[in-house]
Amino acid sequence: MAADWTSLNRAILDGLDVEGEYKTLGVRTAGRPSGKGWLSCHVYGVDDRDPSAGINVGDEHPARGRYKEFTGEARNVSLFAFASEVAGKFGTWQEARAHYAKLAGVKLPGGKQKTPPIDQFAWRPWNDQIVRGWCHHKPPITVEAVRLAGGRVAGWPRDSQKYTVIVLPIFGANGLDDDPTGYVFWNRSGRPLLQWQGKDQPPKPKKMLVAGGSVGGWVNAAGLAAAEKAKVVWLMEGPRDCLMLQSLILQSGQQDTHTVLTNSNGSKQVLGHDFLSILAGKSVHVVHDCDIDGEEGAKRWAAAVVPIADRVKIVQLPFPVTEKHGKDGSDWTLE
Numbered sequence: 001m002a003a004d005w006t007s008l009n010r011a012i013l014d015g016l017d018v019e020g021e022y023k024t025l026g027v028r029t030a031g032r033p034s035g036k037g038w039l040s041c042h043v044y045g046v047d048d049r050d051p052s053a054g055i056n057v058g059d060e061h062p063a064r065g066r067y068k069e070f071t072g073e074a075r076n077v078s079l080f081a082f083a084s085e086v087a088g089k090f091g092t093w094q095e096a097r098a099h100y101a102k103l104a105g106v107k108l109p110g111g112k113q114k115t116p117p118i119d120q121f122a123w124r125p126w127n128d129q130i131v132r133g134w135c136h137h138k139p140p141i142t143v144e145a146v147r148l149a150g151g152r153v154a155g156w157p158r159d160s161q162k163y164t165v166i167v168l169p170i171f172g173a174n175g176l177d178d179d180p181t182g183y184v185f186w187n188r189s190g191r192p193l194l195q196w197q198g199k200d201q202p203p204k205p206k207k208m209l210v211a212g213g214s215v216g217g218w219v220n221a222a223g224l225a226a227a228e229k230a231k232v233v234w235l236m237e238g239p240r241d242c243l244m245l246q247s248l249i250l251q252s253g254q255q256d257t258h259t260v261l262t263n264s265n266g267s268k269q270v271l272g273h274d275f276l277s278i279l280a281g282k283s284v285h286v287v288h289d290c291d292i293d294g295e296e297g298a299k300r301w302a303a304a305v306v307p308i309a310d311r312v313k314i315v316q317l318p319f320p321v322t323e324k325h326g327k328d329g330s331d332w333t334l335e
Contacts, residue, residue: 016100016104027055028051037058038058066079080100083100120156121152124152124154124155126152133188138186142247150221152166153166166188171217172215182214184209192207220239224261226255227282230282233285236288236329240330244333276304276308290328293324302314
């Protein structure tokens with residue numbers, strides 16, 4: 001049986017003095033925690049006058065152990081990732097987790113475990129040129145939209161690194177207050193990725209893949225960050241169309257009033273009530289592909305959102321509805 005890493009990670013954090021561990025790593029805290037457990041702190045590595053970041057020390061809050069900045073790079077990471085990637089005290093976040101598990105008295109499972117989504121990639125530094133090359137094949141998507149969506153560059157699969165890929169994180173019901181639950185990704189060349197179909201079966205070409213073991217959720221970190229203040233939320237069918245509209249919103253300067261989200265697993269997936277609370281009181285516009293699955297998916301999404309949104313509208317694109325592979329938001333933009 002696969003380990004329940006979500007529960008194990010939480011058990012580790014519950015067994016630690018989170019504030020004390022961050023102070024050991026060099027974080028300067030200020031004041032007392034809020035009712036939700038957020039404790040103000042200074043941005044790590046910056047000699048700033050006022051605290052512009054926070055760590056969550058709340059016993060009940062799902063974000064316990066996270067470090068979040070409100071300026072600069074706006075990093076939002078777990079204690080394990082902070083200790084390894086930001087503070088540089090460990091080579092990997094797995095090494096950091098093993099260290100903190102020992103401190104907390106939590107025994108980690110032995111033996112071979114299924115590779116979690118995050119470990120299926122050989123992560124590389126952000127590279128504007130590589131991302132710009134991919135955007136060239138996916139107009140009008142911009143480098144800035146990909147970056148703000150949480151985009152990363154990686155080699156995939158991790159062992160062979162046969163492909164250089166552009167990766168977007170998937171977020172669960174806790175949104176940016178929790179680690180990604182999975183990833184979607186594309187070939188940087190714009191050509192399809194070949195997905196293994198099993199022994200003696202030919203690989204299947206795919207425009208976009210979802211990392212194995214991913215749990216479905218929201219895509220677009222910028223959309224989640226802006227949703228609280230935005231008046232209008234656009235729900236697109238698919239990450240590519242989501243990035244397309246995110247690019248146009250940024251170019252038009254309307255990011256303070258409009259934001260965009262999509263789900264990770266296609267038109268047939270409708271996220272549960274815990275996910276949809278972010279849409280409460282919003283004007284929601286649902287835009288799906290012009291095919292049968294797209295139309296039916298748009299209706300399901302609208303029906304799910306109606307009880308909590310202020311207004312819901314299904315936006316019909318000006319194309320004929322086909323049985324499969326209908327035109328989408330990106331086609332509308334290009335035409």
